[in-house]
Every structure is written in C-alpha cells, then in structure tokens.
Amino acid sequence: MGTTKAMILQILVALLLHSGVIYSYATTYYNFEVVETPYSRLCSNKTIMTVNGQFPGPTIYVTEGETIVVVVANKARQNITIHWHGVKQPRYPWSDGPEYITQCPIRPGTNFSQKIEFSDEIGTLWWHAHSDWSRATVHGAVIIHPKKKDNYPFPVPHAEIPIILGEWWKNDVQEVLSEFLENGGEPNISDAFLINGQPGDLYPCSRKDTLKITVDHGKRYLIRVINAVMNTIMFLKIGGHNVTVVGTDGAYLKPFTSDYIAISPGQTIDFLLLANQKSQNYYMAVGPYSVAGTFDNTTTTALLEYRTTPSTPSPSSPPLPTLPESNNTLASADFTRKLKTLTLENRPINVPLNPSTKLFFTLSMNTLPCPNSTCLGPFGDRFSSSINNLTFDQPNISILEAYYKGINGVYRGDFPGRPPLAFNYTEASVPRELWVPANGTKVRYLDYNSTVEIVFQGTNTVTGVDHPMHLHGYSFYVVGSGFGDFDEKTDPGSYNLVDPPLMNTIAVPVNGWTTIRFRADNPGVWLLHCHLERHLSWGMMMVFITKNGKSPSTQMDPPPPDFPRC
Numbered sequence: 001m002g003t004t005k006a007m008i009l010q011i012l013v014a015l016l017l018h019s020g021v022i023y024s025y026a027t028t029y030y031n032f033e034v035v036e037t038p039y040s041r042l043c044s045n046k047t048i049m050t051v052n053g054q055f056p057g058p059t060i061y062v063t064e065g066e067t068i069v070v071v072v073a074n075k076a077r078q079n080i081t082i083h084w085h086g087v088k089q090p091r092y093p094w095s096d097g098p099e100y101i102t103q104c105p106i107r108p109g110t111n112f113s114q115k116i117e118f119s120d121e122i123g124t125l126w127w128h129a130h131s132d133w134s135r136a137t138v139h140g141a142v143i144i145h146p147k148k149k150d151n152y153p154f155p156v157p158h159a160e161i162p163i164i165l166g167e168w169w170k171n172d173v174q175e176v177l178s179e180f181l182e183n184g185g186e187p188n189i190s191d192a193f194l195i196n197g198q199p200g201d202l203y204p205c206s207r208k209d210t211l212k213i214t215v216d217h218g219k220r221y222l223i224r225v226i227n228a229v230m231n232t233i234m235f236l237k238i239g240g241h242n243v244t245v246v247g248t249d250g251a252y253l254k255p256f257t258s259d260y261i262a263i264s265p266g267q268t269i270d271f272l273l274l275a276n277q278k279s280q281n282y283y284m285a286v287g288p289y290s291v292a293g294t295f296d297n298t299t300t301t302a303l304l305e306y307r308t309t310p311s312t313p314s315p316s317s318p319p320l321p322t323l324p325e326s327n328n329t330l331a332s333a334d335f336t337r338k339l340k341t342l343t344l345e346n347r348p349i350n351v352p353l354n355p356s357t358k359l360f361f362t363l364s365m366n367t368l369p370c371p372n373s374t375c376l377g378p379f380g381d382r383f384s385s386s387i388n389n390l391t392f393d394q395p396n397i398s399i400l401e402a403y404y405k406g407i408n409g410v411y412r413g414d415f416p417g418r419p420p421l422a423f424n425y426t427e428a429s430v431p432r433e434l435w436v437p438a439n440g441t442k443v444r445y446l447d448y449n450s451t452v453e454i455v456f457q458g459t460n461t462v463t464g465v466d467h468p469m470h471l472h473g474y475s476f477y478v479v480g481s482g483f484g485d486f487d488e489k490t491d492p493g494s495y496n497l498v499d500p501p502l503m504n505t506i507a508v509p510v511n512g513w514t515t516i517r518f519r520a521d522n523p524g525v526w527l528l529h530c531h532l533e534r535h536l537s538w539g540m541m542m543v544f545i546t547k548n549g550k551s552p553s554t555q556m557d558p559p560p561p562d563f564p565r566c
C-alpha cells in the first residue's frame with residue numbers, strides 16, 4: 001500500500017474511533033489457562049488452582065471503554081467460572097460468571113471465550129473465580145487507564161503499583177469449604193494474609209517471602225489496592241507516611257488524606273503515596289477488621305524501600321505501624337464515610353432523587369437444625385445466612401439460561417421487597433425463634449430504567465457482623481449509612497444526594513444500615529451477595545432480573561456460541 005493510501009486509512013480509522021462508530025479495529029485477546037500449580041508458602045507445599053500458573057493471576061490492562069475477549073481454557077480437574085468484578089457488561093450478562101446464576105461451570109477440558117465490555121469504569125477493578133472457593137487463588141487485577149494517557153484528575157504518578165491482598169490456608173481451600181458445610185460450623189481460620197502472594201516476614205518460615213516495593217525519593221506512586229481476601233475486611237497502613245485516597249471500585253473520589261485505609265473483600269482503593277520521607281525502609285502492614293466469631297488475627301507485611309546510595313544505607317528493621325485494633329468498627333465505618341465522588345465535567349453525578357422502587361433488605365446470620373446431634377454451629381445447630389429471611393438455594397441450571405429460554409420451575413419471581421417480619425433488628429439478643437430462615441430460589445424483577453433504592457439493614461440475629469454487599473451489573477451510589485435500626489422518617493434526612501461514592505461493594509456496618517441507589521438501565525440477570533465468602537456459602541445472596549426495554553438498544557444481547565450449558 002502506498003504511503004498516502006495508508007495515511008488516508010489511518011485518518012479514517014481515527015475518525016471512526018473518535019466518532020464512536022467502532023470502538024476499536026482490533027480486539028485484544030487474552031488466554032487464561034486454568035491449571036493446577038504446585039505452590040509452597042509457610043514451609044508447606046500444596047497444589048493450587050491458578051490462571052497461567054501465576055499467583056496472583058495476570059493483570060489485565062485496558063483503556064476506558066475498550067472491549068476485550070478472554071479465552072478461558074479449563075485445564076484443571078475442577079469446574080470453574082470467572083467473574084469480572086465491577087465491569088457492568090452492558091446488556092451482556094453472558095460473560096458475568098457467577099456459577100448457576102449466569103452460567104453453568106466451565107468443565108474440565110472445555111473453553112469459554114468471554115467478551116468483556118468496559119463502559120464508564122476507570123481505575124482499578126479485578127477478576128476472580130465465582131464457583132466454590134476457587135477465588136482464593138484464582139484472581140487478578142484489572143487496570144483501566146484513561147483514553148488520553150495520564151489524563152488523571154490528580155498529579156500524574158511516577159509509577160503505579162497493584163497491591164492484591166489475599167488469604168492463605170496451608171490446607172486445600174476446597175477441603176476447608178466442604179468440611180464446614182458438612183459439620184455446620186465456621187470455616188477453619190486461615191494461616192496467613194498475603195500481599196501480592198507474599199505473607200511477609202512476621203509468620204513462621206516466611207521471611208524470604210516478603211514483597212519489596214522500591215521507591216525513589218520525591219516521586220509519587222499510584223497504589224491500586226484490591227481486597228481479594230475471602231473472609232475479612234482489612235486495614236492497611238504504611239509506616240511514616242500518610243496517603244491520598246483518589247479512587248474506589250473503578251471510579252474517582254474527591255481526594256482525602258489518611259494514615260490508614262479500610263477495604264472490604266471485593267472492594268478496590270486507589271491512593272497516591274508521595275515518597276518524601278527520610279530515605280530508609282518502612283513497613284506496609286495489613287491486618288483484619290472483624291467483630292464476630294473466630295478469625296485470622298495475623299498481620300501481613302511488605303517493605304517500602306527507598307532507593308538509597310551506598311553512602312546512606314538504610315536501617316534493616318523498621319518499626320511496625322500500629323493498625324487500628326481488629327475490633328475497631330468506627331475506624332472501618334469512618335474511613336468508608338469519607339468516600340465522595342469527585343465532580344468532573346465529563347463524569348456527571350446522577351443520583352436518582354425519587355426512586356421508583358424502594359426495597360428494604362435485612363441481612364442476617366441464621367441457624368438451621370442439625371440433621372443429627374453433632375453440628376458445630378451455635379447450640380449444636382448449623383450456620384446459615386439470609387437476605388429478607390431467605391437463604392438462597394442454588395439451582396441446577398443457570399437462572400440466566402432459564403430466564404432467556406423461558407424454562408419454568410428453576411426460580412420464582414417473588415423475592416420479597418421487605419422482610420416478612422418487622423422486629424427490633426439490632427436488639428442485644430434476638431429471640432432464637434427468629435434465627436431459623438426460610439429458603440428458596442427467588443428473584444426480584446426490575447423494570448428497565450426504573451430507579452432503585454435498597455436499604456440494607458444488618459441484624460443481630462445469632463450475631464451482628466459487617467456485610468460487604470456486592471451487586472453485579474451495576475455501580476450504585478452509597479447515599480447514607482448509620483448504626484442501629486434504620487428510621488425511615490429521620491434517616492433519609494442525612495442522605496448525601498450531591499456527591500455520594502459510586503461503588504460496587506459496600507460494607508454495611510455491624511448492627512447498622514446502608515442505603516444505595518441506582519438506575520436499572522442494564523437488562524440481564526444480576527447477582528447481589530455478601531462478599532464474605534463464608535456468608536455467600538451459607539446463602540446470603542439473591543438475584544435481580546432487569547427486564548428489557550422497548551428498543552433493541554435497551555435489550556439483552558443473545559448468548560455466545562460457546563456458552564457453557566449444563
């Protein structure tokens with residue numbers, strides 16, 4: 001091709017790209033091979049599921065608004081599905097991933113090509129397995145850069161550093177899962193937390209497995225934190241430095257300074273770190289926030305090392321920063337309340353002001369009677385959990401397939417908009433006759449383009465716990481939260497309808513409430529669940545089906561040809 005012709009073609013492509021007629025003339029493909037990988041941590045060997053043999057898995061870098069295809073090939077011996085956490089997948093729930101909700105598992109020896117369409121997400125999200133407890137090791141970062149390079153609403157960082165928090169059991173996680181489901185008690189607590197797969201130097205036999213982050217004095221770094229921990233909200237603190245929080249869950253925030261962060265499983269937090277302190281080593285320390293039951297109460301560390309010259313050697317053991325105490329509810333809730341959306345001309349804040357659908361969902365721990373006399377839950381019963389007193393029963397084929405094909409008998413459409421019984425949800429001791437839930441496979445239909453408000457009410461049934469609630473297919477505005485029972489007369493007065501944070505996972509505080517709002521403009525089948533893995537395993541989930549709109553551009557796309565069926 002002559003130079004002129006090539007130039008004309010380039011200009012044409014650029015014009016088309018600019019006008020949005022086509023998003024890209026070359027879709028990027030990624031290969032995800034799910035394999036079993038031998039792995040050693042804390043002087044103990046085991047085999048874990050990974051993607052491409054990497055733990056954490058590969059980081060996916062995309063540009064705002066891009067569409068990619070990830071070819072998932074299951075070369076392991078277990079079923080798996082992959083979820084794109086926080087990616088809205090407009091009108092295309094087929095790639096969303098939750099097992100038996102939007103798809104059947106990708107069986108060993110089979111492939112599934114997942115088309116992932118990014119829209120207004122920017123910053124940090126992640127991907128993870130969404131079947132049994134595989135997400136403990138099958139996860140990785142998704143980093144979404146602005147269309148124009150370095151076009152950030154904050155000072156351009158010198159470099160960016162993904163930090164994935166994980167949780168490690170010396171034993172096989174699937175055995176941990178099947179054991180507690182069988183005995184009715186709590187899961188065994190983990191043996192360590194991890195930062196980018198490394199436990200850090202405070203555990204037995206872990207000194208060599210410490211992540212080192214090297215920085216240059218005077219430079220600014222964008223740290224992208226993802227909480228891939230299974231069962232606890234985490235505190236993170238860097239010795240000697242304050243950080244500037246600038247983003248969460250794939251959206252920008254009004255910057256604020258803090259000396260620690262609190263982050264829920266499922267959530268992401270982006271912050272800037274200015275390396276302007278004395279050139280030496282500092283710890284990054286990460287530990288749990290948890291108020292209920294037994295939990296892993298250990299601290300994982302990484303080292304922040306200033307690049308030094310031989311003439312200024314750094315002392316080797318820095319002091320450990322003091323994290324908020326593991327039971328410090330206010331440290332968790334206060335941090336979360338500081339999150340506010342950054343006002344930008346090209347990212348309007350559209351909080352629904354008069355929601356057309358108002359839902360009130362109670363989030364409860366529950367117990368079920370033991371089939372014999374040996375269960376390990378409270379009073380010899382088995383643990384369970386529920387939303388509006390309903391424990392979710394997993395169907396045998398996916399709800400999405402049943403909905404799309406009109407197959408009856410898989411689910412019912414009568415998920416209640418309010419709990420069946422009003423009681424003092426947060427009273428000190430909820431009577432035991434209220435502990436046993438009902439069960440079912442129920443969904444709630446949403447009209448296309450309706451505006452939805454959900455008040456999540458944590459209850460003190462069995463025991464109060466924080467619940468990081470995650471909604472698939474949408475980001476929502478978190479307009480308010482508080483402790484105790486929600487008061488529908490007075491509490492709405494405290495709502496922030498101006499610049500609430502836009503999130504996909506929000507921790508509902510222990511024995512408290514949180515209100516979210518969103519516009520149901522994404523037709524499909526979308527899971528809502530607690531992102532504490534044990535609560536999910538005990539049934540704390542429900543499903544929204546957002547109906548199609550009238551025009552073709554407001555309706556679900558058809559399934560891909562290699563969609564995994566049962």
Ligand SMILES: *[C@@H]1O[C@H](CO)[C@@H](O)[C@H](O)[C@H]1NC(C)=O
Pocket residue numbers: 040043044045
């Ligand atoms: C773990 O595996 C490594 C390499 O395969 C081996 O050298 C080591 O002895 C094993 N450790 C244990 C505790 O089995």
Ligand SMILES: *[C@@H]1O[C@H](CO)[C@@H](O)[C@H](O)[C@H]1NC(C)=O
Pocket residue numbers: 031032033071072073110111
């Ligand atoms: C599945 O993907 C792998 C690449 O990991 C490829 O080698 C194989 O041919 C694919 N199989 C099918 C049936 O498409």
Ligand SMILES: *[C@@H]1O[C@H](CO)[C@@H](O)[C@H](O)[C@H]1NC(C)=O
Pocket residue numbers: 171172175176179188
């Ligand atoms: C769980 O912990 C118990 C008690 O320490 C132990 O006997 C059991 O083997 C553990 N199970 C798994 C799967 O780690």
Ligand SMILES: *[C@@H]1O[C@H](CO)[C@@H](O)[C@H](O)[C@H]1NC(C)=O
Pocket residue numbers: 182183184371372373374375
């Ligand atoms: C009792 O039920 C529990 C939970 O299903 C099970 O783990 C245990 O093996 C059962 N014990 C007997 C004696 O059947």
Ligand SMILES: *[C@@H]1O[C@H](CO)[C@@H](O)[C@H](O)[C@H]1NC(C)=O
Pocket residue numbers: 240241242258259
């Ligand atoms: C961090 O902020 C606190 C106030 O929140 C302040 O007391 C402290 O001096 C700051 N530390 C640094 C290193 O700037």
Ligand SMILES: *[C@@H]1O[C@H](CO)[C@@H](O)[C@H](O)[C@H]1NC(C)=O
Pocket residue numbers: 297326
């Ligand atoms: C957790 O560990 C910290 C020290 O690291 C201790 O102060 C605290 O009491 C422990 N909490 C629980 C519930 O064990």
Ligand SMILES: *[C@@H]1O[C@H](CO)[C@@H](O)[C@H](O)[C@H]1NC(C)=O
Pocket residue numbers: 325327328329
């Ligand atoms: C946390 O636990 C400690 C005892 O380990 C207690 O002194 C403190 O009051 C507790 N803090 C909160 C906020 O409950």
Ligand SMILES: *[C@@H]1O[C@H](CO)[C@@H](O)[C@H](O)[C@H]1NC(C)=O
Pocket residue numbers: 424425426427428429
């Ligand atoms: C509900 O229980 C809480 C905690 O025991 C108590 O403070 C509150 O007054 C109770 N509310 C009502 C309406 O009884």
Ligand SMILES: *[C@@H]1O[C@H](CO)[C@@H](O)[C@H](O)[C@H]1NC(C)=O
Pocket residue numbers: 389419420421433434435436437438
């Ligand atoms: C939950 O449902 C069960 C079974 O219908 C019922 O016995 C119980 O009272 C309900 N509990 C609450 C808190 O609504």
Ligand SMILES: *[C@@H]1O[C@H](CO)[C@@H](O)[C@H](O)[C@H]1NC(C)=O
Pocket residue numbers: 368438439440
């Ligand atoms: C679900 O509820 C039905 C009664 O509606 C009961 O027969 C069944 O055992 C329950 N299933 C579970 C898993 O609790």
Ligand SMILES: *[C@@H]1O[C@H](CO)[C@@H](O)[C@H](O)[C@H]1NC(C)=O
Pocket residue numbers: 449549554
């Ligand atoms: C959804 O509702 C908004 C507000 O009423 C309206 O501006 C928009 O056009 C509607 N979208 C569709 C596709 O109907």
Ligand SMILES: *[C@@H]1O[C@H](CO)[C@@H](O)[C@H](O)[C@H]1NC(C)=O
Pocket residue numbers: 079104105107565566
């Ligand atoms: C794997 O998925 C298939 C298809 O849904 C299902 O029939 C099978 O029972 C699953 N296997 C396991 C071990 O869950």
Ligand SMILES: [Cu+2]
Pocket residue numbers: 465466467468530531532535536540
């Ligand atoms: Cu929960």
